[in-house]
Amino acid sequence: MNEITKLIIDATTKIMKDICTKKLVNEAEQGLWASELWDILADSGMITVAIPEERGGNGGGYADAFNILRLAGKYAAPIPLAETFLGNWLLNQLGGEISDEPLTFAYPNKNQLFRFQKNGEGWVVSGKARAIPWARFAKTILIFGQTESEHVVALIKKEHGHIELGQNLAGEARDTITLDHTFIKDCQVIPIEFEHVSNQLWHSGALTRIVLMAGATERVLELTKTYTTERVQFGRPIHRFQAIQQQLAILAGEYAAAGIAADCAVDAFKPGFQSKDIAMAKIRINEAAGKAAAIAHQVHGAIGFTHEHILHQYTRRLWAWRDEYGTETEWGNQLAHQIVENGQAGLWSFLTDKKSIGRIIEKKESV
């Protein structure tokens, strides 16, 4: 671990510990925007990590950004950090403008694209995007659509659309935005190769959920460990019982597996390229999330099942995030195709050979 990485981790941990408290997470669920948390991260330069300084970013690598995001997962930070990272990275690739304001988007559904019609100086836009993380608190939203001739992505202001509130099973905001023949004068509308961009977002989006879950699993292990040393039954702290020790060890195993899977997926990450690592890490961490949540609740007993106790802020997130950007079934199918295509070289070669396919997304000239 180099000094810069350590510095970023230490600073982010301190910010999260101080500001991202139980009260803040609960209040966000009631509809309050965690503005102080966002502002401090922005002031510390954490929002635009992995974008070169000459492009308006704060430098550093993707691994740094994913380290920050893992801590956001560990502390259940109620902000669109994952979406802002990915959105800014995409805009940077496409030559768009970068900002450290909250930005969000929903993974584009190719059957529900926005319609863009040129109208003088601006565009008339219609369409709907669902389950956008934290859209109600965002400044800008990336929407994916089609003009008469090509696919585009556009960065619009939240006020251009009508927002309907929604949430996922963790109580995190997942809102719908609707535009109905809305005239937008000044916005970036950038042509894209849709399949390529959507594929990149599918993989990098999954990687954000992977590190968020790795962080939340760590917190779940910490809470469970602490509980077993504090809770006394039959005259002893419950960690002294072998039945509890077996559960703790399984939980520790899931945590360790989740951690290394996340590290390796981050290590192999190159935007625009797909390797098997993200698929395998997502499958493994989805499994770890389910097991870790179940064990934590079993060990905590009834108190862990209450709103009062903080455990649910992490277990509900694990349950929510494992279904975002691909379940085990979806990634399992994708892997199955790759293994079949790998042919007679077999599973061992598939597991051990370093292979990634793809190319970097670049600015595309308009048709």
Next chain:
Amino acid sequence: MTFTNQGHSFEAYFTIDLKFRILYYFDYRYDILIIGMLEGLKLTLGVILVKSLKLSIAHFSDRTDAVREEIRSFIRQEKENGTFEPKCDSWLSGYSPEFSRKLASRGWIGMTWPKRYGGQERSAIDRYVITEELLAAGSPVAAHWIADRQTGPLLLRYGTEQQKEYFLPKIAKGESYFAIGLSEPNAGSDLAAVSLKATKVDNGWILNGSKIWTSGAHFAHYMITLCRTSPLNPENRHEGMSQLITDLSAPGITIRPILLMTGEHHFNEVLFEDVFVPVNMLVGQEGNGWKQGMAELAYERSGPERFLSTFPLLEELVNTIRLKGDVYLMSQVSSIASNLWTLRNMSMGIAQMLEENKTPDLAAALVKDLGTQLETQVAELARLLVSSENMTVSDQFEKLKLEALLHSPGFTLRGGTTEILRMIVSKGVIGK
């Protein structure tokens, strides 16, 4: 400030928490937490080895890729020549001295050891690649396996110069095989109950007692025998044990087979009746046997053999499904494949840390727990995805499935049962 503990020197940037009068510093390089308690003006310092579950990522260089190509082409050639048929659990049941000597002649046994002891001074990651390729192919590596994995590192760390010069070159040539004498009829999971008695005599010890479940004692030349050189102290049961190199052809030793449920000869009972062991066969310090033995465990528990024992079956399963072109069935393999990918990364991370002189023993116990469960799951998955109707053991798929299933009870027992491993992990997590 800088201070020294057990030969390591630490640059410590202390944080002082006045409220709790605690002073602490976490050293990321060594996973060490240094804690000081302020009592008035007196400062007590303590160093706690944090039982870290965080692992490094191992990176392969282009040179390592070349090593992989080399071993793959060797294996391909051997298979074409009909030297061996892929077998499950080949690291314990694939005994072939000829094959071991072939590997030795290519410098693939004792790879990481110093050249003056017959080694090649290669990296732990190079060795990792060689061993995982051999296991994945189900090749017969049982003869030299324990000597290469465990005895070599043990002697390098604790052995006398004479022992190193005598034993290591013979191991590296694939000519000298070792067994490990741990369990006894009344000392299984509770290993501290070991009672094999070593009575001090002129120039050595006289051994009386027995070892049981000793893998490969019938073909090994020597055994690293854990015995009591001092009587049991009920206050500290780990005291008074020593590791002795025992010549298995010595007078007074009787080796009796204990057949596996398949009828295979793998386990043995080793009986000692007034067996003389010369004084120069003591490994390390007299009375330090427990601690020395425990230090081997991170090597023993974290290697690729802890999750690849049934890989030949998994490869055959994938191949069978691929030939059917059934993507749905293949997707059922994805979960196990992802788990295998994760375990391999954990295991390589541990190999990397061992080379950096860290002892990730908790993580090693976890690899063994998770890995051996996966080995067993492979057999279950195989029977669910491919019907064995009209197949017999003369079909390769059925043969591998039978080997995997009938050996599976051993996976989660050998090298520490799952239950014992979990107790170790749990205590490490709690920190008590």
